[in-house]
Amino acid sequence: MDKYQVLKQYFGYDKFREGQELLIDSILSGRDVLGIMPTGAGKSLCYQIPALMMEGITLVISPLISLMKDQVASLRQAGVSAAYLNSSLSSAQYFTALDNARAGRYPIIYVAPERLTTESFLDFAVHAKIAMVAVDEAHCVSQWGQDFRPSYLKIVDFIHRLPYRPVVSAFTATATQAVRDDVADILMLQDPTVLTTGFDRPNLYFAVYSLKDKYGAVRNYLDCHPGENGIIYCLTRKTVEEVCGRLQRDGYSATRYHAGLDDGERQKNQDDFIYDRKRIIVATNAFGMGIDKSDVRFVLHYNMPKNMESYYQEAGRAGRDGEPAECILYYGGQDVITNQLFIENNRDNEELDEAARQAVLERDRERLKKMTYYCFSNECLRDYILRYFGEYGDNYCGNCGNCLSQFETVDVTEYARGLIGCVGECRQRYGINVIIDTVRGANNAKIRQYRMNENSWYGCLSTVPAHRLRQVFNHLLVNDYLSLSSDEYTVVRLTERSGEVLDGSLSVLMKLAREREEEPKTKKKPARRAVGFGDVDEGLFERLRQLRSEIAKEERVPPYMVFSDKSLTHMCAARPQSKAEMMEISGVGEFKYKKYGERFLQAING
Template identity: 40%
Template sequence: MNDPLSHACALLHSVFGFNEFRPGQEEIVRAVLAGENVLAVMPTGSGKSLCYQLPAITRPGLTLVISPLIALMRDQVRALTAAGVAAGSLNSSNEPAENARVMGLLRRGELRLLYVAPERLARPDTVEMLAEAHVSMMAIDEAHCVSQWGHDFRPEYLSLGNLARQIGGRLQTLAFTATADAPTRGDIVEKLFATSPRIFVRSFDRPNLKLAFKPKERSTRQVLSFVQAHQGESGIIYCASRRKVEELAAALVAAGVRALPYHAGLDKAVRDANQDAFQQDDGVVMTATVAFGMGIDKPDVRFVCHADLPANVEAYYQEIGRAGRDGLPADTLTLYGLGDMQLRRLQIEQGESSDERKRIERQRLGALLSLAEAPRCRRQTLLAYFGEPSETCGNCDLCQEGVELFDGTIDAQKAMSAIVRTGERFGMEHLVAILIGDLTDNVQKFNHEKLPTFGVGKDRKAAEWRSIFRQLSAVGLIAQDLLEHGRWWVTDDGWRVLKGEQKIELRKDLTSGAAGKSSRRDRRAAAATIVGDGDTVLLDALKALRTKLARAQNVPAYVVFSDRTLAELATHRPASERAMREIHGVGDAKLERYGAAFLEVIQGAEA
């Protein structure tokens, strides 16, 4: 078989158990097999890793994979090894026996993929070892980390551009990332490639993900309602603080949910045990800071909830992308409030970044706030941020539940009048009290009950005025001085509305009760997509066997078989190993290792 792509397609089926490429993969694999340097921007869950793993086993030589994420290295090595591929990693968490295995394969020239962290490449002994290892290709994951304009800049990535010269020989370079705008892509090309690479920018659309945002009311209750609508499913809840991680985990456990915390303040043994439980067992919910999940390759995460507002659109997109990587329906929910906006802005202003970097971060936060307060399809708003036009999705909260817009010019003028008449010196709660005519101690202390604006907004509830303040802030009509007790002031754009020179449309906030109902409806739809009612008993039996095998081998459950594979087994019920070979995700090595056990369960269900 002389055609490299034909050989690759055969290995795609025999090793990985896939009958075809996912959209966008084949063209990249073809370019890599042709020896081209490549920069590929592909959404999380679209199969970036296959674009270097498949060429690595199609051609001779060693492929060096550079990733900042030890957990991702470990999971990908486990999955490759289970598929019969000689792969390994060198990192600080390895047991001596694992390092010995990897070095043995390396010395014998049998290793096909070697995963290392960029920090390890700063060690002279590592570079010397690689110079003798016949490295033919270097794949750089999370390549946006090389760019100071990227959302997760890491200075250790800057040395990777010189690695080819240090190792010697002609080193084909591939760079992959899920999020990189045009300036970031330019930075990646300049810093990682000696000559211009072939650039692929794939659609950022993840149509299987439902997007939803809700204003915070009683956030713990909102999170609990969302999780309970996904009973028995694996999910991640992201929090802005360690304290909230532990509080939410405790609240979920008290409600009967198997929830575990994860943050840097926990003992390493506890973190590792919790992560392993999340990987190996079904139905575990992880409450975590955003560091968790960066290297998690678990494909069957059915939901991601942000209990606090993410840092920016790129971070939001990357974090929700950890759900539904198997292509099946998954749910996302982001809760946000004015306190979140204040915290994120404060983090930017008090950071040590340059003025230009802070300007960009303000823009990115503003884009996220616009997404949170969007008046129409969220997917359109999100994809437009990445420069991609789209139709309405029908799979976000705004498309499914609708949103009512109204001419908010007069309300905006009332709110801004309250700000101006109080000298632009007060925070939102005081201003809301003035608008609804509430004689609080502070209102009386400053004689603000005598202002013309006192009580002009009594036709609305305090919660409605808070929503109006959030929306005015999101579109840039008002702003807060976070270093002076959160005082509000009116921007130049705001003054144009206040003077009647410009109108503004606002949206009526969706009722919080719709979130739980929508999530429960979507969960039933997702379950129907996986298997029919008559196959759920068999699916549960197959999951139980998978859990048993995964625990015995101390590997994540998906390393045995993914949810999609189990769903197809439950639906198609193959009666032989030959028939099982046609199921998605069943390669030669897994068929030999697990086929008989799963066929026995299927045959037992047929009896």
């Protein structure tokens, strides 16, 4: 079979997505590749299709057990023999899998990086024909990436011990230029085809809200999106417990996930979410890497993550099927403090020398600053994300909270001069709250203790609401009129641009919402739309989803592995009446049609 036949027969697609064909052709020609593709762009097909066409075994190195299980289950559902080798297997299961691999039963084997240098696996590998080593979540190899894993450094040693060098392919979803370069160097890729397809996910809606009642906002959102699957991310285990407990008491189908639970409960709760027994999972960032659940319709961040890489990776777990999904971040000032504590007390980099550790620490502080700026930017949120990863757009996407708000440009030079002047006169010694309290003329103990009531800018902006001054302050930070120190105590510093505002040679303009609401309005869930197919019959979609759930229970697989939401919505729009028409549906391949096609045709005709 050629690559197009493999794509259709096993995976049910008629054409490749952007970038896939170039990477597949490069691998088939024997060339190394590095693919940077956003979540949901189809990275796994880039190594799975060549693996089914090459002579020999493809080893996929993957960081998490859950990722391997998910990928192997999906391949088996598509009619592909695959296996995984990790610590979840008993000794007997592990050696049975190795024997089957030696017998050539698996074209694709997923393996944990820790297994690579064990005696039993090396004995298998050096006597097997390894055609390709595919490194998934390749950013884990770089200490500059957000998920550095020292075990990934064993990959190169393993490749060197093979009798001949296989093709090496590496894939990741979120990587800055520095991380991309690091991945290519550390994995010693040879003249690789390097492809970045772009980080944009047009189907995702982004919004940020600063709220007093976060839980109330979450409840409001869930009530407007009944029956949908979603993830709620929290910064700490304690917050996970609180939010999940309240949701369960209020009657929502919710479960929890964090590193403080025992392995058995974590696995059960994850399975409950993946198999649709629970609609909502409340989790720390310990949950999610490699989870291929395609029908997650929303990701809510109850707290701000520590950097843009983590945020975009977590938010990207929504809408992997290409259907519309929402990513909403509920921001609070305490989130910054909590993240600062995590950064300062990070124990992951203790193996580094002091100079490298300080460099990583400074990098993490800078990343937190950029993440914070995202939360109070009035510019297009999608454009902010893309610029962070080195891409540039039009600063208007039409599908984020800022683009859909009405803004007006306001001259805030007077406010800026007051804030900057106050910072200068106190010799850059205090934080944001002290500066704002001073210009507003507050008479509290801290102001008197610091003698800021003697500052000549004291009370100069007494009629301006505190929230407006904080908005202006954030604008000054984002645009480098002021900066924050990275010391143990964060204080406000002047920049080169500060003097230009004070001497009147530079005006400060900013966009402000005309009627900025503190909380989002309650809005009903919109009618379901299939991307590219228009509106679909909601009743038929629910009938097909019910059939999918029945089949999933019979076969003990997650529902999305039967067919994705995108496949179901395409069925609703096209209403196929025959096998030929059903085979035109996105995601319906020969193997899946034989298993499920007739039952879905009956449901559609019924």
